[in-house]
Amino acid sequence: MDLNWMMAVAILLPLIAGILVFIIRQYHIRGLIVILTAIALIINSIFLMLHGPDTYTPTSHYWGLAITILDYAMLLFYIYAGLSLKNWLVLIFALTQIIPLAYWEFGMGASKALEEIKPAFVFDHLSIVMVLVISIVGSLITIFALRYMYDHEHHKEIEKSRQSRFLFWLVMFLGAMNGLVMANNLLWLYFFWEVTTLCCFELIAHDLTKEAINNAARALWMNSIGGTAMILAMIYLFAKGGGTAELLTLESIIKAGGNQAMLLLPVALMCFTGFIKAAQFPFQTWLLGAMVAPTPVSALLHSSTMVKAGVYLVLRLAPAFAGSYLGIMVAICGAFTFFAASILAIAQTTGKRVLAYSTIANLGLIIACAGINSPLAIAAAILLIIFHAISKCLMFLCAGTIEHLVWSREIEDMEGLAEKFPVTTFITAIGILSMFLPPFGMLLGKWLALESVFAVPLAAILFVIASAATMVFWAKWLGRLLQVLPRLGRKFESLSLSYSVPLWLLVLGIFVVGIGVAPVYQRFVSFAVNNVVAATEAFAAGWNIVVPSASVAAGGTGALIGSFPVWPLYIVFGVAIVLPLIFVTIKPGELRPVYLCGEQVGGVDTDEWITTADQKAKLQLGGFYWQGATGEGAVNPWFYTVSIALLIILFAVVVGVSL
Template sequence: MQTYLAILLLAPFIAAIGIFYVSRYVLFLVFSLSVLLVGSSVFAYISFESAFILSIPALNPFVVAADAVLLLYFASVGWKNRHKPILALSIVQIVLLGLLESFDAPQGFDILVDRLSVFMFLLINIVGSLILLYTLRYIRDETDDPLRQRLFLSLLSAFLGIMNLLVSTDNLQWLFLFFELTTLASFWLIGFRRNEESLDNARTALWMNQIGGVALLGAALVAKVLMGSIYLSEIVSEGGGYVMLFAAFFSLSALIKGAQIPFSGWLLGAMVAPAPVSAILHSSTMVKIAPYFLLKISPLLALTMLGWIIALIGAVSFLVSAALALREDNFKKILAYSTISLLGLMVLTAALATPLSVLACLLLIVFHGISKALLFMCAGIAEKRYRIKSIESVQGLFQRAPLLSLLVVLGFVSIALPPFGVFFAKWLVYEGGNGAGGVTTVILLLFIAVGSVALTLLYFKTIGRFLTDGAAQREKEDYRYLIPPAILGVLLLVFALFISVAMGGFFRETAADIVLNPVPVWGDKGGIILPFGQIKLWHILAAFFLLGIAPLLAAIFRFKGVDRVMPYTCGERIETDAYSFYFDPAGKIESFANLLSLVLFLLVILAGAFNL
């Protein structure tokens, strides 16, 4: 384990330096790093027997110094750009960091790699490595400057290392450093194009995530000053009179990093960045900090008012973001809203903290990470190769680029239909909720049901656009672009085909380790058994058959013998209706949802303060 961990924590930074300074070996370094990260994460999972712990007190002064330098840099950004929120939040963080350092706490284990850490290693490094390989081709279409090409690859490589460190640490002061380093990386990557729009959105991402940093420092202060510990595992296992206040601040940092309403603006603005940034930040790595944080403290949230409030915040984001996505036409914006929506579902399932809901959260983390990375890659190909940003412009793309179009369809299907993991995650929540009962549970299930309908409408609206006919000839597709998303597509199909084995083994073991209780899910002869129901192997195989036969039938019988023309409107505006699946609820519900979520955020603090 030690060797694999050393590779995962150090190799990305060594490779980042090499990529930036040694231009002749960029291709070799990226491929070598990808192989090392994938291999080490897989073998770390295979060889995992018990948690790996390590204390490195000698590094604490360097961590504090790095924290201070980072916050001073944020302050300089605020000062230079005359951006008052960034400057003010930087000052608040510096004061809180100084206050935190004025108190002492007993030394514990700075590094703690448990089964959840190993689980996250697999997602971060397998998906992240494929995004790095994809970027080798993408960046050549993004910029002609070799230095900026290497800078971009170096930042992505280092970001994977930061994420590996974040999921490996137990020390809250170390965790704050890695948390804010992800904020720094997102600030640089979102602003990579250096136009005014990119820089504005990068600054928005910076100040919103700084609020999350303030919340995390608040959690660290509560832990160190009031509870006498700075180590997450000790706080969760030992509890204490202030543990719910700690959990409240810690949860707020997760919710903000996870772009939950009303802090979703930073993720929506991040869509102006190059496609690999969207893929690596908003599918497999940075936004997954939210469910990861909540899963780490899930024993504290179970059956508490605080847990229910956090779950309701996730439910609101899930439903409202799904509805708002229906008004969008921009491909990446659609992906952004659906990402916020599914992150809301992850927050909901993690906060409920039951064995079945935690298992559902793990399914969502993996399948969403793979599917959204695939879709953002495809969005980048559509933009760079075919100059398509809007789904209204994709007519005929199926004829021009059938492989790309099929990958897009697979990506959307995998987060909407059986036999893929997102569908089973919702099924687990429904089954668990039906068994739990209660008014709050009914409300949450209602949010999930309506939000799921909105997302399904969204996905099929988008799929329909990609499969429309057009007067276009097939073009040669660039397979260097397509290989990484195609590998992700194969992973989705393999996971779906062997979902029984995965849920009964890989996911179930991780969930049981998190909740410290058995998880009542079993794989049986290719099927899945729950206390409340069962899916047999033939159900899964039938779903695969329908997924294959439905597009074929549509291609054969679609509008056969029908002469179709676009209506001539003499310049008149055509109002949207239910048939077109475009809804614009912004004026009616968006402002209300922001206000409601803000109130719920305040209730999180109150629930923590009153130990509810």
């Protein structure tokens, strides 16, 4: 396919489809458009992968003009939003963006130089990995959203349907993300960055409750701080480039960055922008607040878009801080978020908040890997991006499905889900196990990260504690789902196709990409790693992942640093869990009541017992959350203090080096 068309489909098609679904208010036609767009995006992303790295600059100058106009339109809208919501933080941070931007473009005359930047888009293998993740995982979410939003509005008995509007923002989001990961011109990167912020704001506010609007405003002002930092970085680069656009592309920063200490400050500012988008401490609250939105939004924000833009930018800039103290500070900041969010997740009673903290934690892990910046760490980071997108997307879609089955997001209300909805529970269990246990991809990524982390020992210590906390909060949640009474004869529930197709496809994805991780790495991810850091090692041997030592990589013989036999471990998983799941059966006569000190009332499957004064009482069990030790009230003051201090140290180090 022609490159023009591929770019158009990746970036503009979602926008056009979004406008179409906004206009056409008929459920089935709208659904068809979304499904066709999803298919087109997926096929297009595969074509793009086959096409390979390239550069692209639109021939018409009007695109540059359109982007400039839309930039100001968005910022004016933020000002309007700030004024109408009476949210001064939104207003202030909209002004801190628009005033420097206008002064820079017109006062300092940068707009002329910006229009001449070539190439406007550069996509290498890292971009292609991101486009695939966005197009495939993101598209599945839009399909899931079709039925979900229908049920959502029915349950809430909303009279005037706002589904069209919702789908408009949701579908358009994918186009903005595709543009973001391919943009080379910093102003265009900034534009797509702002579009994702805007989509995020609109989607969080969708339900128009007071809480939704407040949380949307918080997401907006926090990300506007990031936007401000990016504008400052651009102005600094413009000034350092002697009033030319020479340094205003990602390519040139990456090329020059490693050698020029003065470029560390703008790189640090842009990493800071990425931190905010990736909801790193102390900016985690916007992503937690985003939970009020309908679940497809959370799924999209957490798996393939928005937060992944943050980690993408840090990863993209990794060559520019290689070997500097900035890199070490990025690693420590990321590792601290991984640690803090994992600890906080233990105390959460709401399913979606557990997922949110887990996302924040994993993003911290990815950012830490980017900071460590060795070939092994970068390989870990990119694999984690891929596997996290699949697994976390599945988890959110499961959370959404469960929410529409039990109409609650509380983990305690999911008690005994295995009894009522065995199919959903099965898929959720796969999702949970794939988040933290071997042989699944997330664990593979974490294992690679741990094998590389000794370069920054402080991060290593945070990693291992976080890793242990991760096991606790996932197992605890899964445990609540599994609790059943001794009873046989469960019926499988039937789910709408709009739910079940994305769910099963993601389960399939976990296993296919998981088992095939070594070939996928060798043929595909290794090139993306090479785009970030020159890797001489091959981390895959046949179907297995291996970590060779430096002497082996140099062509000599020597010992391995580590090895991960992939398919043998999937066979172990099959023998340990899948086969028993299929073949273990129990007969009704084998069932017994649980041990209640002989105080049971009635038959086998009863959970009533005789309590004090011979009263009958229903047995009630609850989960442990240890909120006194790991709750937000107990630990947040510490976590905020440390994370703010870390950011201050980060900038102090950078300014110290730059001066």
